[in-house]
Amino acid sequence: MMLLLRNVSKMQRIFEHARKSNRKNKNAILSISDISKSFGGVKAVNKCSFEVKENTITSLIGPNGAGKTTVFNIISGLAKPDAGAIRLEKKNIAGMPSYRIAQSGISRTFQLTKVFRNLSVRDNMLIAKKTNDEEIKKVLKGVYFEKSLDTIASELSYGQQRLLEIARALLMPHKLLMLDEPTAGVNPRIRQELRAILKNLRKEGKTILLIEHDMEFVMDISDRVIVLNEGRVLREGRPKDIVKDKRVLEAYLGK
Amino acid sequence: MPLLDILPQLIVNGLIAGSIYALAASGFSLIYYVVKFQYFSHGAIMSIGAYLFFTFMNLMGLNYILAGILTVIGCVIATLLSNWLLYLPLRKRKATPAIILIASIVLLIFSSSLMLAFFGSSTKAISLAKHNKTFDFGIFTITLVQTAIIVSALILFLFLWIILKKTKLGKSMRALADNKDVAQVVGINPEKIYNYTFIIAAVLGAFGGILLGLEQNLYPRMGVPIIIKGFISSVVGGLGSVPGSIIGGLFIGLAENVGVLYLPTGYKDVISFSVLLLFLLFRPQGILGVKMRNV
Amino acid sequence: MYEYLIAVFAYIFIYIILVVSLNLAFGFTGLVNLGHMAFFGVGAYASALLTLHGIPWYIALPASGLIAGSFGAVIAAITVRLKGDYFQIVALGLAFIAIAVSRNWISLTRGALGLPGIPDIIKNNFYYMLFLFAVALLSVVFLYWLTNSETGKIFQAIRDDETAAAVLGKNTYLYKVLSITISTFFAGIAGSLFAHYISFIDPTIFDLEFFVIILAMLIVGGLASISGSILGVTVISLLLSAISFVFTNISPELIGAMRQMLLMLILLLILIYRPRGMFGKVDV
Numbered sequence: 001m002m003l004l005l006r007n008v009s010k011m012q013r014i015f016e017h018a019r020k021s022n023r024k025n026k027n028a029i030l031s032i033s034d035i036s037k038s039f040g041g042v043k044a045v046n047k048c049s050f051e052v053k054e055n056t057i058t059s060l061i062g063p064n065g066a067g068k069t070t071v072f073n074i075i076s077g078l079a080k081p082d083a084g085a086i087r088l089e090k091k092n093i094a095g096m097p098s099y100r101i102a103q104s105g106i107s108r109t110f111q112l113t114k115v116f117r118n119l120s121v122r123d124n125m126l127i128a129k130k131t132n133d134e135e136i137k138k139v140l141k142g143v144y145f146e147k148s149l150d151t152i153a154s155e156l157s158y159g160q161q162r163l164l165e166i167a168r169a170l171l172m173p174h175k176l177l178m179l180d181e182p183t184a185g186v187n188p189r190i191r192q193e194l195r196a197i198l199k200n201l202r203k204e205g206k207t208i209l210l211i212e213h214d215m216e217f218v219m220d221i222s223d224r225v226i227v228l229n230e231g232r233v234l235r236e237g238r239p240k241d242i243v244k245d246k247r248v249l250e251a252y253l254g255k
Numbered sequence: 256m257p258l259l260d261i262l263p264q265l266i267v268n269g270l271i272a273g274s275i276y277a278l279a280a281s282g283f284s285l286i287y288y289v290v291k292f293q294y295f296s297h298g299a300i301m302s303i304g305a306y307l308f309f310t311f312m313n314l315m316g317l318n319y320i321l322a323g324i325l326t327v328i329g330c331v332i333a334t335l336l337s338n339w340l341l342y343l344p345l346r347k348r349k350a351t352p353a354i355i356l357i358a359s360i361v362l363l364i365f366s367s368s369l370m371l372a373f374f375g376s377s378t379k380a381i382s383l384a385k386h387n388k389t390f391d392f393g394i395f396t397i398t399l400v401q402t403a404i405i406v407s408a409l410i411l412f413l414f415l416w417i418i419l420k421k422t423k424l425g426k427s428m429r430a431l432a433d434n435k436d437v438a439q440v441v442g443i444n445p446e447k448i449y450n451y452t453f454i455i456a457a458v459l460g461a462f463g464g465i466l467l468g469l470e471q472n473l474y475p476r477m478g479v480p481i482i483i484k485g486f487i488s489s490v491v492g493g494l495g496s497v498p499g500s501i502i503g504g505l506f507i508g509l510a511e512n513v514g515v516l517y518l519p520t521g522y523k524d525v526i527s528f529s530v531l532l533l534f535l536l537f538r539p540q541g542i543l544g545v546k547m548r549n550v
Numbered sequence: 551m552y553e554y555l556i557a558v559f560a561y562i563f564i565y566i567i568l569v570v571s572l573n574l575a576f577g578f579t580g581l582v583n584l585g586h587m588a589f590f591g592v593g594a595y596a597s598a599l600l601t602l603h604g605i606p607w608y609i610a611l612p613a614s615g616l617i618a619g620s621f622g623a624v625i626a627a628i629t630v631r632l633k634g635d636y637f638q639i640v641a642l643g644l645a646f647i648a649i650a651v652s653r654n655w656i657s658l659t660r661g662a663l664g665l666p667g668i669p670d671i672i673k674n675n676f677y678y679m680l681f682l683f684a685v686a687l688l689s690v691v692f693l694y695w696l697t698n699s700e701t702g703k704i705f706q707a708i709r710d711d712e713t714a715a716a717v718l719g720k721n722t723y724l725y726k727v728l729s730i731t732i733s734t735f736f737a738g739i740a741g742s743l744f745a746h747y748i749s750f751i752d753p754t755i756f757d758l759e760f761f762v763i764i765l766a767m768l769i770v771g772g773l774a775s776i777s778g779s780i781l782g783v784t785v786i787s788l789l790l791s792a793i794s795f796v797f798t799n800i801s802p803e804l805i806g807a808m809r810q811m812l813l814m815l816i817l818l819l820i821l822i823y824r825p826r827g828m829f830g831k832v833d834v
Contacts, residue, residue: 076717102719114714116707118774118832127707128718130700172718293635344822353582353638357765358821360584364762365814371807475807479758483646490639528650535640539632 026053027089029176029207030106035074035084035094036231037067044070046231047084052176055205057198059218061242062228068211069111071228072180075209076108077101088175105175111184111211113161115168117154121145124153124164128172136171142200143167144193159190166197177201178209183217195221219243264395265512271401273508274408275470277501278463279485280492281415282456284500287489288432289452292355296337297460298482299366304330304464305473306370309381319383327461334457335450337362343446363478371475378472404466411462412501415455419497424451432495487531493541502542506530556675558791563682564744565783567689569767570776571736577773577832578697579729580709581630585641587761588648589618589734593741594751595652595659598668601746607671611742618738619731626730631723645756652753664752671746682743689736694776696732705729706774709832759810766817772830781828786813 030052037045045067052058060068073079075086077098086094093101107128116124125136133149140149145163147156153164162182169177182198183191198221201208212218218225219239227235227248235245242248279301286294307329311322341362345355389398419425427448430438435445467481484507485500492503507527514526534541568590575581593614600610629640652659659665672678696702707715708722716722745751754760763786771782793809800808825833 078713078717097721098713098716099719099721102717108717110714114711116710116714118710119703119706123703123706126700126703127715127720168718293639341818341822348822348825350821350825352635354821354825356584356638357582357769358818360758361762361765361814361817361821364759365811365818367759368807368810368814372804372811376803476759486642487646490643494635494639522654524650525654528647531643532647535643536628539636539640 026055028052028087029054029089030075030209031087032071032075033085033087035071035081035086037070037074037079037081043231045074045081048228048231048233049084050226050233050236052207052209053224054207056223057202057206057208057210057221058224058226059210059212059222060226060228061212061215061218062234066228067231068228069180070231072108072178072209072211075101075178076106102172105173106178107169107172107174107176108178109162109165109169109180109182111180113158113165115153115156115161115164117152119153120149121147121151121153121156121164122149125149125168125171128168131171139167139171140164142170143197159186162186162190163193166194176207176209180211181213182210183212183214215243260394262513262516265515266509267395267397267401269509269512270505271397271404271470271508272512273505274405275463275467275481275504276484276488276508277504278408278411278459278466279481280488280500280504281412281497282459282463283482283485284489284492284495284497285415285452285456285459288495288497289428290342290449291432292342292352293359293486294456295356295359295482295486296362296366297456297485298478299337299363300330300334300457300460300478301464301467301481302366302370302473302475302478303333304461305381305468305477306374306379306464307461308465308468309379309473312381312383313379323465326465327458330461330464331454331457334453334460338450338453363482367476367478374473374475376475378474380472381468383469400469404469407462407466411459415459415497418455424448428452484527487527489541491530491534491541493543496541496543499541499543506542553675554791556679558787560675560679560682560747562783562787563679563686564740564747565764565767565787566686566780567736567740567743568764569771569779569783570690570693571733571740572764572768573771573773573776573779574693574697574705574736575729575733576768577775577830578702578709579705579726581626581726581730582638583641583730583733584638584761585625585644585648586733586737587756587764588641588645589622589737590741590744591648591652591751591755592621593618593738594745594755595665595741596738597742598665598745598751599658601669602665602667607669607746611671611739611746614742615735615739618741619735622734622737623727623731626727630726630730645758645761649753649756652756659753662753664750665745666750668745668749668751670749671743678747682747685739685743689739690776690780693732693736697774697776701725701728709774762817763813766813769817770820770827772827774831775827775829778827778829785828789813 028051033049034047035045036043036047048067048071060071062068070079074081077096080095084094085092088104088106091104093104116127122133122136125139136149143163143166145160145167147160153161156164166179166182183194186194195217202221210222222239225237225239225242226233227242235242235248279297282297283294286292286297304326307326308322311317311325312319317325341358342355345358383400387398387400389396419428427438427443430441430443431445431448439445467477488503488507489500491506492499492501507530510530511523511526515523518526572583572586575583575586596617597610597614600613601607625640625644629637653661670678672681704715704720704725707720708725712722767782767786768779770786771780772778790809790813793812794805797805820827
């Protein structure tokens with residue numbers, strides 16, 4: 001009897017392992033169903049549904065005004081959805097205040113970088129998590145951030161601020177990392193670094209939801225791509241399927 | 256019904272006070288609407304207006320039309336100086352609206368000590384006695400000066416409405432108020448429009464000051480209580496809404512005076528502040544204002 | 551001269567508590583509390599009324615802090631949730647409402663006549679000044695510790711970017727209410743100490759003229775710097791006292807006007823040309 005039980009649990013572990021290594025059968029960390037949001041009569045997001053699976057990079061693409069950032073804001077609680085449900089694992093987080101969503105495990109960055117400009121690099125990081133200098137330095141090193149911990153954030157270049165913001169989001173304990181156009185508005189050198197960072201994060205098996213405009217890069221790094229247009233999911237699939245899709249091209253180029 | 260007998264008189268008194276409050280509120284609100292900060296130094300301009308009119312009329316013996324014109328010119332100059340020397344540099348260095356508000360309060364206090372230094376602390380009165388007479392309508396009485404207060408305030412509000420709604424300048428002001436960046440893209444020069452806006456506010460302030468000086472005595476810190484009433488009226492009417500601020504001013508004037516039916520006269524202030532408190536708590540967007548969104 | 555110096559320093563210690571507490575809300579948390587003087591006044595009136603009704607000062611002093619702090623907590627709880635200038639507007643409106651209440655609730659405050667005969671905490675002025683020094687020191691040490699603590703850093707993060715603080719899991723609403731509560735508690739304490747020092751208070755305690763002096767001390771010293779506030783209070787207090795000494799042959803009325811003009815001019819110049827004041831950590 002005992003032997004049998006042990007074997008069952010062993011089998012379960014093997015099964016679990018197999019599931020993790022198989023990219024197709026992963027658990028959904030985040031699942032969004034039918035969320036809508038209008039601003040003054042304009043539907044920014046219209047019955048949008050998609051999933052983000054564990055240990056994958058999912059990219060949201062779409063033309064300007066497609067509602068990508070609004071979707072991010074709804075997930076992170078900065079905008080309240082008019083309708084729909086958002087589940088982080090089993091928990092419905094739709095309509096929760098942003099700090100509770102963050103505490104539940106969603107970490108994010110912004111298109112226009114938000115650092116605490118009058119605080120030092122160290123204090124910026126400490127807001128995300130109470131920890132020691134070693135861990136802070138480790139995370140900062142992981143994003144190729146090279147300035148001293150005592151530098152005041154406003155004295156950093158915009159690119160360095162972007163790296164700090166990503167490091168801060170990484171330091172906060174999270175299940176899902178959401179990056180809103182990390183490569184926008186930074187110089188080519190930082191852009192290269194950001195690509196390397198994302199590749200490393202992918203190797204580490206992080207679960208990431210990404211908004212990004214650089215198609216070549218998106219297709220290279222993503223496990224799944226979701227195309228938004230006029231607040232709806234236009235198409236969803238593997239990168240190689242999306243590149244070939246006619247409707248996606250139309251949405252980008254205009255009909 | 257002795258209470259109802261005095262009601263018409265109270266309403267007339269309320270309209271007189273309300274017209275002056277509305278002049279304070281409309282200047283405050285116009286700047287808040289276009290230039291986006293709380294313009295407390297409008298009270299300074301009103302006290303300067305009152306003291307200048309007093310100087311030209313009573314000390315220099317000019318006739319009231321000439322005195323009035325010179326007062327308006329004086330207030331426009333003072334207002335433009337405050338913009339060029341204080342508010343423009345602050346805007347240039349991108350000071351927050353809170354800091355510009357503080358600067359405007361500081362300027363208000365500065366001007367009251369300036370008045371104190373020039374005119375002393377004793378109260379002054381503008382004497383228009385030879386021009387004044389009282390009309391008795393049976394149910395209420397009103398003096399010629401008081402009639403002039405209401406009429407000139409109404410004319411000013413009409414002008415303000417025409418400028419805002421019917422002229423190219425008004426269109427530019429509304430565009431700037433709506434979105435400064437977009438306004439600049441379509442070729443509006445913000446600083447130029449701000450100058451015109453300050454000039455209009457100065458005219459409102461000059462007349463507000465003259466009318467206030469006709470209704471009450473002059474004293475150095477008179478600009479402080481009147482702009483507090485202007486602020487209350489603007490909040491009640493809806494911050495950022497110029498018509499709202501005028502309605503708010505008349506509303507506060509009427510509430511203070513009609514409220515005397517129920518409360519001792521000493522409680523005038525309590526009425527306006529209670530109205531302010533009620534609005535702040537239950538209708539922060541005011542009568543006509545835009546609703547403030549939750550975080 | 552000796553008595554005069556004692557008075558100058560007594561005021562300096564009271565103002566240090568007041569200005570440092572304002573700095574907590576304004577400089578460290580970014581909450582422009584233009585109604586700070588209302589809480590100072592509430593503390594002064596609370597302490598005066600309590601002691602005039604026979605309650606000993608050692609209860610009245612903390613009680614006035616708690617009363618001012620509870621008012622602060624309630625006002626903040628209602629207002630800081632809303633965006634934009636709303637908090638500023640309410641705070642300023644509140645200061646005006648405080649004037650009206652103190653002037654018109656005659657049965658409680660005696661209106662414009664004010665409340666005379668507020669009992670001393672310590673009769674001897676020199677020893678009272680030392681007592682004020684001790685309270686100021688305690689307050690400053692506490693606020694210094696607070697602003698450098700984890701909570702203090704979160705206050706500053708909220709000032710710099712509230713949204714970013716929220717998506718890092720901080721309940722920004724609660725922190726803002728906390729900051730205002732602590733800030734107004736100390737304003738109330740300062741008010742109580744003030745009332746017991748001058749032994750007479752009236753509604754002018756709420757005047758804008760008084761508030762701008764406090765603001766000048768804060769901004770000259772610099773936002774988000776406690777040592778700046780201490781220096782700002784000291785420099786401005788000494789400057790204002792010095793003016794009274796230099797011009798002895800001018801009428802006190804004119805001296806008052808000149809002092810005020812000079813101070814306002816300094817404040818305006820700082821706002822325009824040196825927004826960080828002497829030791830400020832952030833621009834205003």
